[in-house]
Amino acid sequence: MKKLHPTQIKLLEILKTNTNEGLTIREIQEILNLSSTSVAFHHLSQLEKKGYLKKNGSTDYQVLSSENEDLIYLNLYGLAECGPNGRIIGNNPIDKIPVSQKMVGLDLTDCFLVKANGNSMEPKIKTGDMVIAKKTNYAEEGSIVVCVNNEKSLIKKIEKRDGKIFLTSLNPEYSPIEAEEGKFVIEGEVKFIVSNVY
Numbered sequence: 120m121k122k123l124h125p126t127q128i129k130l131l132e133i134l135k136t137n138t139n140e141g142l143t144i145r146e147i148q149e150i151l152n153l154s155s156t157s158v159a160f161h162h163l164s165q166l167e168k169k170g171y172l173k174k175n176g177s178t179d180y181q182v183l184s185s186e187n188e189d190l191i192y193l194n195l196y197g198l199a200e201c202g203p204n205g206r207i208i209g210n211n212p213i214d215k216i217p218v219s220q221k222m223v224g225l226d227l228t229d230c231f232l233v234k235a236n237g238n239s240m241e242p243k244i245k246t247g248d249m250v251i252a253k254k255t256n257y258a259e260e261g262s263i264v265v266c267v268n269n270e271k272s273l274i275k276k277i278e279k280r281d282g283k284i285f286l287t288s289l290n291p292e293y294s295p296i297e298a299e300e301g302k303f304v305i306e307g308e309v310k311f312i313v314s315n316v317y
Contacts, residue, residue, distance in 0.1 A: 239288035252307030
């Protein structure tokens with residue numbers, strides 16, 4: 120990784136530890152006591168250019184690297200929380216969790232986390248498990264995805280029948296749900312599950 124300006128090192132630490140909500144350029148300027156918002160924007164741009172940050176939204180930055188280059192800070196989104204656009208991603212993350220790429224054996228760029236809730240995907244995914252998903256708006260039949268259907272956030276398996284998409288559970292107690300046209304969006308494909316050991 121390229122050498123960082125002291126201000127950029129401080130900025131990375133602020134973005135790692137800020138879990139309440141995304142910071143605006145002005146808030147970053149004030150926290151770092153910079154002379155203008157353009158200076159704050161410059162440092163953000165440099166961190167992106169050097170490969171330390173990925174911008175997901177106007178105030179949402181994913182920290183891609185730190186002193187330990189194996190770690191990526193993934194945004195954790197609330198599975199039950201849907202924003203006004205009926206999306207999970209694009210809202211402010213509720214936390215940023217460091218994850219080792221070596222541990223999961225994945226390139227974690229463009230990945231995010233959600234915490235599973237409920238037993239519909241048991242035995243594969245249980246309540247409290249952390250699910251790592253790769254951002255995509257498309258998934259093949261049989262894939263397990265994080266999605267929104269009629270403003271409800273779900274983790275489901277994709278099935279296609281008669282030109283329609285059905286969201287199925289692994290737990291046979293639950294019936295398939297038909298994806299509602301215009302109200303269904305795939306947020307990401309599940310790539311790894313971190314089991315809740317507690």
